[in-house]
Amino acid sequence: MNQVQLRPRPSRSLTASVVALVVLAGAVVLTVASVSRLVDGTWPTWFVDPASSLGQQTWGSTTVLATGAVVLVLGVVLLLAAVVPGRRSGAAIALEVENAEQSEVVLTQRGLARLAAAAADEVDGVEHVDVSASSTAVRVLAVTSSLDDADTVRSAVEEAVRSRLDVLGTGPVRPVQSRVRVKES
Known part of the structure; x- marks a missing residue:
């Protein structure tokens, strides 16, 4: 007997794709920087300059608080998109x-x-x-x-x-x- 899988609720493929692309981009950047470090013995400047700029920030600075707020809101939205069921399809x-x-x-x-x-x-x-x-x-x-x-x-x-x-x-x-x-x- 052929069983057809019914999806009475919509899938979250768009949300999952966005998260997967962000994680993939981060992994590619870290991989390229790590390979460059292994080959040359130093971190590339495009990787070190933003990291050193970020390292000079204090916890109470406006940049850190704004970035933290944006990441928090994005995390809550993605969590709600994964948990709350959508309308029936x-x-x-x-x-x-x-x-x-x-x-x-x-x-x-x-x-x-x-x-x-x-x-x-x-x-x-x-x-x-x-x-x-x-x-x-x-x-x-x-x-x-x-x-x-x-x-x-x-x-x-x-x-x-x-x-x-x-x-x-x-x-x-x-x-x-x-x-x-x-x-x-």
Whole structure:
């Protein structure tokens, strides 16, 4: 059986990438300076000058306090980004799963959009459907060739999508917004 790993919460890849790049840059600088020290017997001037300038600072100086405050704020922000869960990236579906102690069924935004597109495509008069789903709404753009039935098609598409999404749980998963574009022949 093929198991698909659902991620009901967003990953922290951006935060992890920024931290990894900062640590990598620091490691590269220290490695280059250390190799230069081993080869020449002295530390390079681009490494020693900032270090000696920093070494002359006192603990109460404005530079040290400002740098410490910036590093503290950055550390707290990164810690909170790692610990606090983000918004859901999928739609929780109210279904009961048999033979499970605890279960949660999650439908991805893409899956929600495909389900809405299938429902809208079944409406009479619809030639093409473009659907997008976000965490706030399902947006449906239906294309029809009949100028007279545009309002009827729009309301039928909206009702079909709403009824299809209502089956998923107790109430609508997302609000449905629909538009109809008349295709010129």
